[in-house]
Amino acid sequence: GFKCGIVGLPNVGKSTLFNALTKTAAAQAANYPFCTIEPNTGEVAVPDERISRIAAIAKSKEVIPTRINFVDIAGLVRGASKGEGLGNQFLANIREVDAIVHVLRCFEDDDVTHVEGRIDPVSDADTVETELMLADLESLERRIVQIRKRATGKDKEALTILPMMEQALALLQDSKPVRLLLDGIAAEDLAILKGLNLLTSKPVLYVCNVSEDDAATGNAHSEAVEKMAAQQGARTVVISAAIESEIAQLDDVEAKDYLDAMGLEEPGLDRLIREGYGLLNLITFFTAGPKESRAWTVRRGSKAPQAAGVIHTDFEKGFIRAQTIAYGDYVSLGGETAAKEAGKARDEGKEYVVQDGDVMLFKFNV
Ligand code: GDP
Numbered sequence: 009g010f011k012c013g014i015v016g017l018p019n020v021g022k023s024t025l026f027n028a029l030t031k032t033a034a035a036q037a038a039n040y041p042f043c044t045i046e047p048n049t050g051e052v053a054v055p056d057e058r059i060s061r062i063a064a065i066a067k068s069k070e071v072i073p074t075r076i077n078f079v080d081i082a083g084l085v086r087g088a089s090k091g092e093g094l095g096n097q098f099l100a101n102i103r104e105v106d107a108i109v110h111v112l113r114c115f116e117d118d119d120v121t122h123v124e125g126r127i128d129p130v131s132d133a134d135t136v137e138t139e140l141m142l143a144d145l146e147s148l149e150r151r152i153v154q155i156r157k158r159a160t161g162k163d164k165e166a167l168t169i170l171p172m173m174e175q176a177l178a179l180l181q182d183s184k185p186v187r188l189l190l191d192g193i194a195a196e197d198l199a200i201l202k203g204l205n206l207l208t209s210k211p212v213l214y215v216c217n218v219s220e221d222d223a224a225t226g227n228a229h230s231e232a233v234e235k236m237a238a239q240q241g242a243r244t245v246v247i248s249a250a251i252e253s254e255i256a257q258l259d260d261v262e263a264k265d266y267l268d269a270m271g272l273e274e275p276g277l278d279r280l281i282r283e284g285y286g287l288l289n290l291i292t293f294f295t296a297g298p299k300e301s302r303a304w305t306v307r308r309g310s311k312a313p314q315a316a317g318v319i320h321t322d323f324e325k326g327f328i329r330a331q332t333i334a335y336g337d338y339v340s341l342g343g344e345t346a347a348k349e350a351g352k353a354r355d356e357g358k359e360y361v362v363q364d365g366d367v368m369l370f371k372f373n374v
Contacts, residue, residue, distance in 0.1 A: 009051070014081060021249035059071055099143050112229075113129060133214065176206060185209075211242075216244060230246045248276065296367055312359075313358055332355075337352040
């Protein structure tokens with residue numbers, strides 16, 4: 009599955025957030041650095057109102073949301089790129105994820121130690137980013153020597169990847185993350201960049217962990233982070249990990265009352281999960297029937313057979329065509345039969361690029 013890695017300095021609230029996300033005590037929150045040693049992975053349902061509307065129309069017995077994974081990654085400290093703290097472990101774990109959720113401490117609390125001794129989330133972000141950039145710089149500088157040599161010898165593979173490597177190296181030498189290359193990148197270049205598996209080429213979402221009182225409004229710290237993120241073209245979510253861990257223990261009615269009292273419309277985690285989903289460049293398609301209505305995930309740009317393959321590998325191998333109804337048509341017309349009568353149920357073939365919200369029915373050979 010698709011993975012978002014939760015990273016940040018020790019004691020910023022990563023484990024608290026992860027626990028709330030997965031509603032388990034698997035990642036123990038504790039007031040000391042290095043408490044999260046093993047990477048913990050949790051599968052999380054993606055909140056999406058569309059699925060219950062589809063299920064109501066299709067009169068489905070079951071409603072099954074789609075899911076993404078969050079990984080709680082061991083605390084990073086200054087010097088990690090030189091193997092300090094759990095540095096090497098941290099870098100190895102972060103290589104495995106598709107996107108980074110970077111938690112920043114924006115709450116004041118004298119009882120919770122800050123590793124740098126002061127609350128300054130923009131500087132914390134810089135500390136973490138610097139470690140990632142140093143690790144990338146070191147690994148690129150090491151690898152590029154060989155590639156340059158092979159490129160001089162007209163080695164085809166080396167000639168293909170060298171320009172991307174040089175661009176990435178130039179950015180890192182200028183203390184900038186490789187992520188900046190992602191903006192408007194061509195598909196072939198993106199594949200090359202991914203192949204380099206650099207830490208700072210992964211998309212980032214900043215999570216500002218604020219105190220309960222600031223959850224609805226944000227505070228000066230979170231505003232500073234938002235400004236920094238905007239300059240990088242990154243997104244931000246303001247959340248109170250403390251509130252989220254409370255809500256995680258309540259039933260739906262209690263949770264609603266609690267949110268109202270806090271002046272919040274929905275749990276911050278719902279926003280976080282949706283933003284994480286967007287960060288991974290994922291879209292949702294649906295299958296609907298009396299047994300179940302279900303949401304499924306594919307990468308944006310996937311074609312119909314790949315979507316079929318998410319459900320079952322046999323569906324992909326034997327793919328013939330996909331009856332496809334846009335979500336808007338499905339809901340406004342009132343379901344499959346009506347959509348067919350209105351000519352809104354399209355028969356799509358192998359080359360069809362799946363659109364977010366498509367309600368699909370696959371025809372395949374076995
Ligand atoms: P991690 O090291 O980043 O995983 O941080 P933890 O989730 O273990 O949290 C470290 C300490 O900060 C724990 O004692 C938490 O209870 C506390 N903490 C986490 N989030 C908040 C918050 O939003 N407000 C306050 N006051 N304390 C928090």
